[in-house]
Amino acid sequence: MLEFTEQLLEGDFILPDNTTSHYTARRRVDPITGFSCRITGKRPVDPATNPKGRPDISQQVEATRGCPFCGGNVLKMTPRFPPHIHPDGRFIKGESILFPNLMPYGRYSAVTIFSTQHHIPLGDFTAGEYEDALGNCLDYVHTIQTLDPLSSYQAITQNILPSSGGALLHPHIQVNIDREPMSYHQLLTQCEGEKSQENHSFLLALARHEEESDRALMTVGEWTFFMAFAPLAAAEVQVVHASKRTFNQLNVDDVAAFSKGVTAIHRFWKDMGKNAANMVLFSTVEGKHPLFGRLMMRAPYRAWYRTDRSAYEVTALEAAGDLIPELLAESFRKSYRPD
Ligand SMILES: [Zn+2]
Numbered sequence: 001m002l003e004f005t006e007q008l009l010e011g012d013f014i015l016p017d018n019t020t021s022h023y024t025a026r027r028r029v030d031p032i033t034g035f036s037c038r039i040t041g042k043r044p045v046d047p048a049t050n051p052k053g054r055p056d057i058s059q060q061v062e063a064t065r066g067c068p069f070c071g072g073n074v075l076k077m078t079p080r081f082p083p084h085i086h087p088d089g090r091f092i093k094g095e096s097i098l099f100p101n102l103m104p105y106g107r108y109s110a111v112t113i114f115s116t117q118h119h120i121p122l123g124d125f126t127a128g129e130y131e132d133a134l135g136n137c138l139d140y141v142h143t144i145q146t147l148d149p150l151s152s153y154q155a156i157t158q159n160i161l162p163s164s165g166g167a168l169l170h171p172h173i174q175v176n177i178d179r180e181p182m183s184y185h186q187l188l189t190q191c192e193g194e195k196s197q198e199n200h201s202f203l204l205a206l207a208r209h210e211e212e213s214d215r216a217l218m219t220v221g222e223w224t225f226f227m228a229f230a231p232l233a234a235a236e237v238q239v240v241h242a243s244k245r246t247f248n249q250l251n252v253d254d255v256a257a258f259s260k261g262v263t264a265i266h267r268f269w270k271d272m273g274k275n276a277a278n279m280v281l282f283s284t285v286e287g288k289h290p291l292f293g294r295l296m297m298r299a300p301y302r303a304w305y306r307t308d309r310s311a312y313e314v315t316a317l318e319a320a321g322d323l324i325p326e327l328l329a330e331s332f333r334k335s336y337r338p339d
Contacts, residue, residue, distance in 0.1 A: 001195045002205055004229055005029040009038075028230035031206060033187045033317075037230045054275050055302045057161075061119045061169065069170035071116035078102070078111075084147065091139050094132030098140050101174060103167070105312065105320050107151055108144045108177035112136050113170060120171045122160055122277055123270025130259030131252070137175045138255070141247045141283070144177050149285050153181040154247055157311035158279040163301035165278070165310020174311070182318035184294075185282050192289035203290045207240035218264065221257025225265070233278070233296035233314050237265055245287030262295065269297045276301045280315035 009025045026039045068077040078099040080089030091098035095115035102111075114120065114129045137156050144151060158173045159166035166172070176182075181189060188203075195202040210216060210226035217225040222243055228236035239261065244250060262279065269277060276298035283291055294315050298307070312320035 001197055001200075001202055002209055003029070003031055030228070030230035030232060032191050032203075033184070033232070035230070035232055037232060039231075054270070054273055055300050057275065057301055057303070060301075060303055064169050065118045067118065067168055067170050069113045069116065069168060069172060070118050074099075074113065074116055085143060091136050091143075093136040093139065095129070096132040096136045098136045098175075103322065106176045106178040108140075108148070108175070110137075110140050110175040112140075112173045112175065114172070118170050121270070122275045123267045125171070125263055125266055127256065127259040127263050130262060131255050133173050134255050134259065135252070137173060138247050138250060140175055141177065145248065145285055151177045151179050152285040152288075153178050153185055154283040154285070155182060155185060155316055156279075156281045157315060158277075159311045160278070160298075161276040161301035162306035164276040164298040165307055165313070167306070182312065182316035184280075184315065184317040187317070188282060188292060189284065189288045201290055203240050203292055204242065207242065207290075210238075218261060220261040220264075221253060223254075223258050223261055225261050228294075231296075233294075234299075235269070235297045237295040239281075239293040239295070241291035243290075245283075245290050246285065247283040247291070249287075250291075258293075265295055272297070274298070274300055278311040278315050280311055 005028065007027045009027055010023065012020050012022050015021050026041070027036055028039065029036050066073065068074065074097060075090075078090075079102055081100055083089075089099070091112075096112055097116075098110050098112040100111075101109040112133050114125070114133045120129070134156070141154050141156075155176050156173060157176070160171065161169060192202050207224040207226070210229070211219060211224045213226070215227040215229060217227065217237065219225070222241055223239050224242065225237055225239045228238050239258070241254070244254065258281075266277065274297045277295065278298060279293065279295045281291065281293040282289070296314060298314075310320060312318045
């Protein structure tokens with residue numbers, strides 16, 4: 001049931017000094033989605049970002065300070081939940097505050113801030129900050145699951161800095177809960193359903209195999225972190241929980257262990273010169289698959305750059321835009337004609 005397909009794609013070219021060089025590229029097939037990827041692995045330095053070093057973004061941090069998530073603003077400028085979801089309008093855990101997403105992408109769409117601190121550099125998020133923020137997300141998930149158990153597909157996602165898709169620089173996490181899965185979640189559920197044998201889960205078999213492979217990163221508590229065999233995004237890390245299949249089953253130790261793992265990966269990427277990253281953690285009400293997450297690093301954030309591919313696109317394979325096609329077409333028709 002576990003398949004690790006790799007082809008070596010070989011050829012020759014002639015270098016400027018007239019010597020012939022043989023090369024080998026790899027094509028791998030992702031065991032979960034069936035998507036293929038190419039890995040060259042030959043580039044010694046990335047010419048686009050050399051010399052290395054994290055960009056200084058202090059000017060952007062200062063220029064955007066006092067945003068809607070900052071201290072003094074957040075309780076005045078963010079929306080509140082109706083009382084049947086939370087009597088106080090917002091979920092609070094430690095320094096973390098969770099409120100409705102003003103730009104919702106689903107039936108249940110929430111934003112969690114770690115704190116009112118405007119900037120936390122990648123690598124400086126503490127495990128404790130993650131524990132509170134994730135704990136807050138899980139409280140929200142639990143509430144929605146009680147109110148609307150048919151909204152089965154739960155995704156917790158993170159964009160760190162605008163070059164990973166975040167609209168605001170201020171550190172935050174999103175929660176989206178719907179009856180319909182995002183594309184990756186659908187593929188994940190389908191894979192687990194079709195490739196599991198009797199009581200042997202495909203994802204657990206994958207995690208056990210990868211834990212012993214040369215792609216292993218660490219096991220923290222019951223979470224196994226490993227590099228994806230066929231990365232569909234930069235430096236893709238996958239994580240599987242060894243026994244739990246729903247967010248509702250997670251206890252404080254699970255959340256603490258996950259937080260320790262994620263922040264260790266952040267420190268690794270920070271030392272690679274990166275400042276941006278994405279994360280997703282998938283669950284379903286019915287426990288259709290073991291808890292599964294993906295993390296990936298993103299191109300470093302520089303002044304005023306925001307990518308058009310956020311965690312939804314990159315981690316959940318779900319295109320998510322904020323421009324309505326019909327409005328764009330109307331605006332074109334009003335003012336533009338072919339010459
Ligand atoms: Zn802020």
